[in-house]
Amino acid sequence: MASPPHLLFFLLVFGASIAAGLIGSLVGLGGGVFVVPLLTLVFGLPLPEAIGASIISVIATSSGAAAAYVRDRMTNLRIGMFLEIATTLGAITGAFLTAIAPTGLLFVIFGLVLVFSAAPLIMRFGEELPQGVHNDRWADKLSLASSYPDARLGREVAYQVERVPLGVVMMYIAGTISGLLGIGSGTFKVLAMDTAMRLPVKVSTTTSNFMIGVTAAASAGIYFERGDINPVIAAPVALGVLAGATLGARTLARLSNRSVRKLFVPVLLFIALSMLIRGGAILLGG
């Protein structure tokens, strides 16, 4: 940015980020998936700076809400800590890949990730209470099995964990996507715990939220020192998304049932298409 950003620019980015944080918390996707398209497509900012600002907002919402994730006993702290080895290594990989990947390709990948993120809003992945799951060797060694209080069933539900190595590989990929695009990539973390390790849905969702901030910090450090976190852009985005997410958690959380979330599927797909078109145009235009 050659000339100093006008106060109006700051206020517009701030306002739009509030909306992104609000919608993100309502849909349960976090603000990141909306921030990057907003900054690049609407405000015309360079992709690296949009990603840098986004990853900061991901950390802000994650650290701000950490207490809520820990308080409810559905989060499995051990599984979270253990899998953070894979997600942080993935995030570092992603942060390096994003610097060498062609911009058009990054837009296309972002579009595809958005399409994929819409899927959990339509259909349910994983099982509420997976049956016939038995600890594998790793789950035993790492004492990953645990139990959680299920409010709906009114009892403590014990669960075991399988296919830990596959879960680790999928978590590494989830971390790479997070570092590559500057998003929390909660959808992919949940997918790894649901489909590979077959954890109860409530456990995988809350544990994923618990892990997002630490994953994001691994790539954010690289972005910061590379100079991709431009204070002029990151400041209104971080403050806005934080305000929006806080507001969303307080007022809209109760609305976030499946039918309401479905309303956002067209919005998500529209943004995905816009990112794909932009990416295609850059790739074809050279």
Added chain:
Amino acid sequence: MTQSKTNSTLTQVQAQERRLRQAELIISHVLRGGVVVSAGIILLGVLWFYIQMAITGHTTLTYPHSLSGIARRLGRGEPLALIALGLLILLLTPILRVAVSIITFAIERDWLYTGITLLVLIILLVSLLLGRGGA
């Protein structure tokens, strides 16, 4: 908390789990404090930036990428350095959480997880060093 299990080793594990969670909860509240403090610093930096621009008509648009750069530029009275400081504190909150978790696991004498969490911290610290390569 009612437990249907009577297995004594299992309840021992659950008691440990509970203490672990209480410690993590305290860390989480500290983290939220960190987020509030950094948001406050960022906001102050933004106000300073626009006030300086309104009064003097110009401001510095380059910004620091390192702790030493932040300190140097803060000394020169550059508002973007204050914003960068707030952003850096925000960035460090999850890393702080991991560092404190190492201590919690160690107090519980859970050496396996003390090691696992230590490994996560090392990866995070290495990531901070890797960025300096400027790749």
